[in-house]
Amino acid sequence: MENLLGSHVGLEDFIFAHVKGNQKEVNVYKSEDSLGLTITDNGTGYAFIKRIKDGSLIDAVKTICVGDHIESVNGENIIGWRHYDVAKKLKELKKGESFTLKLIEPKKAFEVEQRSKAGKSSAEKIGTGRETLRLRSKGPASMEDMPSETKTKAIEKIDDLLELYMGIQDIDLATTMFEAGKDKGNPDEFAVALDETLGDFAFPDEFVFDVWGVIGDAKRE
Structure with missing residues (x-):
């Protein structure tokens, strides 16, 4: 709230409130070695999807979005794992086989607008879940432009x-x-x-x- 009142967070910002939202179980066929998925964590054992590469295998699975908490992979509970362990687990999945992700959507608050696009019309909102999720030890999560x-x-x-x-x-x-x-x-x-x-x-x-x-x-x- 201090950040909000101090103008560090605008009301047009997009904020992930990482409390349990809707659960979903998604089956994915690993047709390529790379999933196009980047994982981050909050330092307390909860791994999240940070980025989904455009045109990637995961990008084609529209039910998987940036901000989703990964609860299990092929039935194995991964709560407590660091993000690099989760990434390694996903990388080691065999190509040509299907795998199952159990995901939990975060609660979302406020409308979405990229801070780096200040000055553009409010109609240019983010709604795809295909941007980059930035988690900070202090302050809110935010969505940022993907790098070049x-x-x-x-x-x-x-x-x-x-x-x-x-x-x-x-x-x-x-x-x-x-x-x-x-x-x-x-x-x-x-x-x-x-x-x-x-x-x-x-x-x-x-x-x-x-x-x-x-x-x-x-x-x-």
Whole structure:
């Protein structure tokens, strides 16, 4: 309420109130290796769908939306799992087979309008559930514009490198690494930035160099 009264949150904003809404069980045939799904969590054991890539396998399943809480995969309860564990579980599902997701829709409050599109008519509302869900430790969840295609591809490549070197996929971590390097002039500056922001991970030099290569390619496009 303090944020609302202080004009940090507008009445035209879209807010997810993550209390239990409608439950739904969805069967999906995994015809491709990639589902086009990005997972996040709130740090207390609840995983949510953060992003659905346009044109992806999941994008074609219109009953699955950004903001849905994933309760179980093929009957296995995943409450308590971190988002990268859920992502790994989904990635390991066999191609050519069907799987079942048990989802819970969040309660929604207020109408939807992207903050980055301020000034556009109120008729240009979000209603598709195909944008990006941003969860914050303080303040409300919000919907944000998806990044450019070049940035998205670079972050996905970094995410793949994370899996190669660390055995996990974490799109939030990959995004943080991209942001740390996008304005750096050389790999040494990038390495220093990584140490400042993500020093606890102790990334190997070879990995840092490979990530810098991805960022450099993106900057040249």
